[in-house]
Amino acid sequence: xxxxxxxxxxxxxxxxxxxxxxxxxxxxxxxxxxxxxxxxxxxxxxxxxxxxxxxxxxxxxxxxxxxxxxxxxxxxxxxxxxxxxxxxxxxxxxxxxxxxxxxxxxxxxxxxxxxxxxxxxxxxxxxxxxxxxxxxxxxxxxxxxxxxxxxxxxxxxxxxxxxxxxxxxxxxxxxxxxxxxxxxxxxxxxxxxxxxxxxxxxxxxxxxxxxxxxxxxxxxxxxxxxxxxxxxxxxxxxxxxxxxxxxxxxxxxxxxxxxxxxxxxxxxxxxxxxxxxxxxxxxxxxxxxxxxxxxxxxxxxxxxxxxxxxxxxxxxxxxxxxxxxxxxxxxxxxxxxxxxxxxxxxxxxxxxxxxxxxxxxxxxxxxxxxxxxxxxxxxxxxxxxxxxxxxxxxx
Amino acid sequence: xxxxxxxxxxxxxxxxxxxxxxxxxxxxxxxxxxxxxxxxxxxxxxxxxxxxxxxxxxxxxxxxxxxxxxxxxxxxxxxxxxxxxxxxxxxxxxxxxxxxxxxxxxxxxxxxxxxxxxxxxxxxxxxxxxxxxxxxxxxxxxxxxxxxxxxxxxxxxxxxxxxxxxxxxxxxxxxxxxxxxxxxxxxxxxxxxxxxxxxxxxxxxxxxxxxxxxxxxxxxxxxxxxxxxxxxxxxxxxxxxxxxxxxxxxxxxxxxxxxxxx
Numbered sequence: 109x110x111x112x113x114x115x116x117x118x119x120x121x122x123x124x125x126x127x128x129x130x131x132x133x134x135x136x137x138x139x140x141x142x143x144x145x146x147x148x149x150x151x152x153x154x155x156x157x158x159x160x161x162x163x164x165x166x167x168x169x170x171x172x173x174x175x176x177x178x179x180x181x182x183x184x185x186x187x188x189x190x191x192x193x194x195x196x197x198x199x200x201x202x203x204x205x206x207x208x209x210x211x212x213x214x215x216x217x218x219x220x221x222x223x224x225x226x227x228x229x230x231x232x233x234x235x236x237x238x239x240x241x242x243x244x245x246x247x248x249x250x251x252x253x254x255x256x257x258x259x260x261x262x263x264x265x266x267x268x269x270x271x272x273x274x275x276x277x278x279x280x281x282x283x284x285x286x287x288x289x290x291x292x293x294x295x296x297x298x299x300x301x302x303x304x305x306x307x308x309x310x311x312x313x314x315x316x317x318x319x320x321x322x323x324x325x326x327x328x329x330x331x332x333x334x335x336x337x338x339x340x341x342x343x344x345x346x347x348x349x350x351x352x353x354x355x356x357x358x359x360x361x362x363x364x365x366x367x368x369x370x371x372x373x374x375x376x377x378x379x380x381x382x383x384x385x386x387x388x389x390x391x392x393x394x395x396x397x398x399x400x401x402x403x404x405x406x407x408x409x410x411x412x413x414x415x416x417x418x419x420x421x422x423x424x425x426x427x428x429x430x431x432x433x434x435x436x437x438x439x440x441x442x443x444x445x446x447x448x449x450x451x452x453x454x455x456x457x458x459x460x461x462x463x464x465x466x467x468x469x470x471x472x473x474x475x476x477x478x479x480x481x482x483x484x485x486x487x488x489x490x491x492x493x494x495x496x497x498x499x500x501x502x503x
Numbered sequence: 504x505x506x507x508x509x510x511x512x513x514x515x516x517x518x519x520x521x522x523x524x525x526x527x528x529x530x531x532x533x534x535x536x537x538x539x540x541x542x543x544x545x546x547x548x549x550x551x552x553x554x555x556x557x558x559x560x561x562x563x564x565x566x567x568x569x570x571x572x573x574x575x576x577x578x579x580x581x582x583x584x585x586x587x588x589x590x591x592x593x594x595x596x597x598x599x600x601x602x603x604x605x606x607x608x609x610x611x612x613x614x615x616x617x618x619x620x621x622x623x624x625x626x627x628x629x630x631x632x633x634x635x636x637x638x639x640x641x642x643x644x645x646x647x648x649x650x651x652x653x654x655x656x657x658x659x660x661x662x663x664x665x666x667x668x669x670x671x672x673x674x675x676x677x678x679x680x681x682x683x684x685x686x687x688x689x690x691x692x693x694x695x696x697x698x699x700x701x702x703x704x705x706x707x708x709x710x711x712x713x714x715x716x717x718x719x720x721x722x723x724x725x726x727x728x729x730x731x732x733x734x735x736x737x738x739x740x741x742x743x744x745x746x747x748x749x750x751x752x753x754x755x756x757x758x759x760x761x762x763x764x765x
């Protein structure tokens with residue numbers, strides 16, 4: 109077996125021959141860089157000085173008291189520069205891209221968080237930047253489109269297929285296969301062909317590295333559970349990674365169930381998907397009886413993806429992590445709940461994790477604690493939530 | 504069936520083959536049946552039948568849109584097999600399938616390749632299954648004597664040797680960066696790539712991506728063993744729909760003449 113980048117049977121490099129040498133070059137560059145003190149110094153300096161790390165681990169007192177169970181901590185990735193965890197990966201990959209002599213970054217984006225983070229880092233490092241975003245999402249997240257343009261990026265509205273994240277990935281991959289010489293594809297999640305799932309996980313694992321240390325300092329013990337939302341799965345793998353060996357820490361990923369896992373309007377891959385090969389990886393995908401990738405739906409543009417990263421599929425298969433569906437309704441309620449209770453407006457993606465925590469908090473005793481990864485801030489979602497609630501907003 | 508592919512090259516006086524592509528089910532599967540027979544009669548030496556996929560990431564807009572039309576019209580893998588069964592009543596032209604890994608994986612490798620053998624389909628082309636991943640599919644396809652076609656790209660560099668050494672059927676040399684589709688010119692210097700391949704194998708090499716007129720076909724076939732044309736044919740279907748048959752025949756004839764001049 110020549111296949112690389114496997115997590116059990118999941119992963120691999122199912123990609124056109126045109127891109128294989130790029131992937132091999134990226135892997136070599138990464139393996140060198142991660143052992144290079146100067147690379148790590150630059151990465152850490154940018155993460156700290158520019159992105160604002162380490163992010164806070166905040167004790168949500170009111171929420172904990174209100175729910176009457178576990179002590180709830182929020183890992184505040186929403187406080188990072190650009191407002192989400194995406195910057196962690198973008199800084200890392202942009203530094204790799206520079207190291208490979210690339211001058212241009214391309215990326216897909218769903219909600220716009222990864223696009224904004226990529227455009228930001230491109231501006232910082234003086235790189236050209238082009239973002240692919242489903243047309244549907246450019247409407248749902250119009251403000252983020254302007255934000256990316258403000259940062260100097262060109263935004264391409266993708267009009268094929270369902271015009272959402274999946275199609276944005278398709279077009280970004282196509283663009284990359286047209287132009288590799290000066291271009292790095294800054295993939296935004298722990299998905300795609302090897303080495304992306306590993307590289308993105310490593311850059312995001314700073315979340316759990318910090319959180320583990322922070323919770324030990326604050327509580328003197330490990331959390332009973334770590335909860336994160338999962339689309340492709342980058343914030344979740346980042347939040348889980350350094351707890352994987354701590355067998356008593358439950359790892360819970362919250363998938364977007366959309367209008368429910370028993371409807372077609374869902375994006376819950378673990379709950380409704382089957383094994384397949386797509387976007388460079390063998391993993392679980394929402395697909396129809398003929399193996400066509402299914403149109404998926406979630407109120408959250410960032411979780412509106414028909415697949416899941418291979419390491420999550422693996423953690424699920426061995427029972428190390430558990431994946432639960434959370435509906436639009438539950439996520440919107442949690443969005444409003446956290447806003448009201450703690451004065452923190454979470455991204456609608458992160459609200460999926462908050463929703464599940466609300467459900468299970470009381471199953472824990474008062475001397476147990478749980479960590480919810482607040483992967484991003486919710487400013488971008490306010491208009492959409494208002495629409496969902498039937499409020500007519502005029503900018 | 505590898506022999507049948509080789510025969511498709513060697514039967515021509517200059518030992519060059521003209522390979523055509525059509526998306527199955529566009530605009531409907533009965534039309535595809537006719538188009539395949541039209542192409543065989545017009546001189547196509549090998550015909551690639553594309554089984555549509557929802558997300559054809561190696562395709563440019565022309566073939567991508569054909570996939571969308573075919574899926575809208577209700578195409579499935581089994582309907583493609585049924586069409587090939589009908590073709591086999593009339594023609595023994597060399598056939599290949601071109602599709603994406605997920606469709607074959609989902610159908611079941613054994614089940615899929617058993618059907619291929621039964622219907623005398625000689626090979627599969629799977630653009631999202633590179634050398635590193637091919638074993639899971641090729642180990643099954645070979646059991647049923649179906650060749651797994653290897654692709655070599657302008658960016659393959661040293662990989663070309665490794666790929667070529669194991670290649671069966673024919674080698675699909677990708678002319679250009681990017682996705683399928685008509686190009687006004689092919690700028691990649693392909694001769695050195697072909698020369699390297701020739702160092703390690705006598706498996707025929709055909710060039711595809713971006714070829715749309717007889718002059719290009721002649722030029723590409725002259726530096727290799729054949730030319731592959733897809734988008735230019737699918738564009739005719741896009742334009743004329745179910746009435747595309749005569750236009751496809753005429754086009755294939757002129758392209759074949761180009762290849763035979765090589």
